Amino acid sequence: MDFDPVTMHRHQLGPWRKWRDERPGSAFVYGIPMLVDGFAGAFARGVAGEFDEAYVRAARALVESGHGDALVRLGWEPNNRAIGPWQATDDPAGYAALFRHVVEVFRATSGADFTFELSSSLGLQPGRRLRGFADYYPGDAYVDWLGMNAYDLKWGDPRASPAGRWSWIRSQVMGLDAHVAFVRARGKRNVCAEWGLHRRGDAFAGGGDDAAFVDRMAEYFVWGEVAYQAYFDHDWGGGTLAEFPAGRAVYVKRFGSRVVPGG
Known part of the structure; x- marks a missing residue:
């Protein structure tokens, strides 16, 4: 698993730093997937430190590009089973454990002053282990802001x-x-x-x-x-x-x- 800091800076973090410099007082929200393709549901491996090098690179890229104060939107929409390899509908406790671990890695980065957002999607998808927000909630010490995405639709x-x-x-x-x-x-x-x-x-x-x-x-x-x-x-x-x-x-x-x- 990897985050490419060169690509992150050139195509995202650098241009957004310029945008922020032109607008004093602006804030920056940046989404970080906790897992990538090929590592679906690998929460225990992440907690064990297997992917720490990638997390460290992502955190350093944010700090070094002047976004050490970013609002990190970590592992968004965990209650959406189609969102990606970090979806929590099958293993909400595993998601919560990896969320905590990634927050700790990011906080340990020199120059970091991140805020962490846990952002859900609307609704509970049937037939899964997940039953509610509390199932994948990492704990008050690891979440600063709680979000909800909302689109004007009604399934079926x-x-x-x-x-x-x-x-x-x-x-x-x-x-x-x-x-x-x-x-x-x-x-x-x-x-x-x-x-x-x-x-x-x-x-x-x-x-x-x-x-x-x-x-x-x-x-x-x-x-x-x-x-x-x-x-x-x-x-x-x-x-x-x-x-x-x-x-x-x-x-x-x-x-x-x-x-x-x-x-």
Whole structure:
């Protein structure tokens, strides 16, 4: 397993350092996968130190590029079995143990002052060992911020109304309401590193140009006391904000034209 510091700096960390230098006071959030392809579920091997060299290289690359204060979004969406080799639905305790280990490695890096985010996705996938947030929670000493990603979709229900989708997003097991309750019980900061609209017509059953969802998310950022939020304006299959004129108009109204993704 490896993280290439040259590639990280040249294509990511260097350009983002320039961006931050031009915007004093800006923060930097960086995702670190705990495992890579070929090492699916290898949590015990990681805890035993087998991959420490790779973790150290990644941490040093952040520090040496001027991002020693980064918010490290470690092993995101563990409750999503399709997210990658670090998914926790089959071994939540193993995930939690490796999360702790990687945090310790990163903290031991000279010049590091990292903050660590554990970011979940909406919902509990059936037929797996995972039963709730607590199953893969590494512990209060290892998590600073807790996040929840939220997209405007309702699996298996393409005819759901905007109100119906929003109710499901909030009330499902491991939904927004449960997330906020868990955040507050743990005394952590609530964040949202990914949210967005999703086009209609695929298995995700997205809501398309649903301006109401943007409104509801803006309200959630207030009542959920969300410390930071980021619209995920990358077409991973759901479309970009530019595809949704009604949603984009509400986004501008709620958040301002200066922060419109992609423009």
